[in-house]
Amino acid sequence: MKEVERIVDAGSVDYIVIESSGISEPVPVAQTFTYIDEETGIDLTKKCKLDTMVTVVDANRFWEDYASGESLLDRKEGTDESDTREISDLLVDQIEFANVIILNKVEMLQKVDLDELVQFMRKLNSDATILPTSFSNVELSTILQTEKFDFEKVSQYAGWIKELNEEHTPETEEYGVSSFVYRSRKPFHPERLMNWLEDWPTDVVRAKGFIWVASRNNMAGLISQSGSLVTIQGAGEWVAAYPEDERKQTLLEDPELQEKWDPKFGDRMTELVFIGIDMDHKEVKDSLDKCLLTDKEMTQDWSTLYDPLPQYIEA
Ligand SMILES: Nc1nc2c(ncn2[C@@H]2O[C@H](COP(=O)(O)OP(=O)(O)OP(=O)(O)O)[C@@H](O)[C@H]2O)c(=O)[nH]1
DSSP, rough: OOHHHHHHHHOOOOOOOOOOOOOOOOOHHHHHHHHHOOOOOOOHHHHHHOOOOEEEEEEETTHHHHSOOTTTTTTTOSSSTTTOHHHHHHHHHHHTTEEEEEEEOOGGOOOOHHHHHHHHHHHBBBSSEHHHHHHHOOOOGGGGSSOOOOOOHHTOOOOHHHHSOOOOOOOOGSSSEEEEEEEESOOOHHHHHHHHHHHHHEEEEEEEEHHHHHHGTTTEEEEETTEEEEEEEEEOOOGGOOHHHHHHHHHOHHHHHHTTBBTBBTTEEEEEEEHHHHHHHHHHHHHHHTTTTTTHHHHGGGGSOOOSOOOBOOO
């Protein structure tokens, strides 16, 4: 950040290309150009603007890395001993938060494999321009001076967010890549959900979304799966659990919330996006339905249910 400021202050620079290290996350980099840095007081927003966020994906190694189940530490690439980040998570973060995805080394892939990978990239990020390349040979105009970067917009590019917020456009299932949203107005039984998570369907390659678990009736959960990693964290209180005045006020101010408000359960619901390859939608849906509370359980005390799920920790 200091270096960028120094270069800009020195003058006569039109454009700076920054190559982040392969293990860096794109969001903090983008934040540096979008907000004042409180620690140093440096405000790059007054001096320059982020033009394009480019992610280069090694097409030849993608699935191997994605499915490796390895962390950066396993690869001895972590920043230090406490760096527990997983490779698959990092790959997804880098792909979801990009304006341009350069899919490189494509000459090493069979056409069907390349087509499948392009489809998957599109599912992860439907707004980015995807450029299949060899030796990252691209027209410079596709990555320089595109004026594509907008922090708020890119934050909404992730396929799972799109799928939750917008109507699903049925895909051509030519390459076997498909997605759907699992929705339920009944809560999960914690133990049955835990068993399901531990027996994750192999045809689901990316999933993310919000869950309602009966034994945690006031808190929303967020599940994210990438590769062989599944994480659960807290996603704040359901509005339905707010004190009455606050709940009414929040509802008044939010027409979207009003639309999905259930008379009995309010905004409590499960909305999980699944992206898969040759995915059996019905099997995923039916097996999850079996994890929901039964009609009998719906009338019982939910707080006493055995709950082996990891604790919700706020992100
Ligand atoms: N076959 C093939 N090889 C490539 C292609 N692109 C790059 N390479 C080779 O892959 C190797 C790594 O390339 P680099 O450009 O150093 O990759 P990098 O990821 O930037 O590496 P670091 O800067 O060390 O992180 C080199 O031997 C390149 O010649 C490609 O499209 N096809």
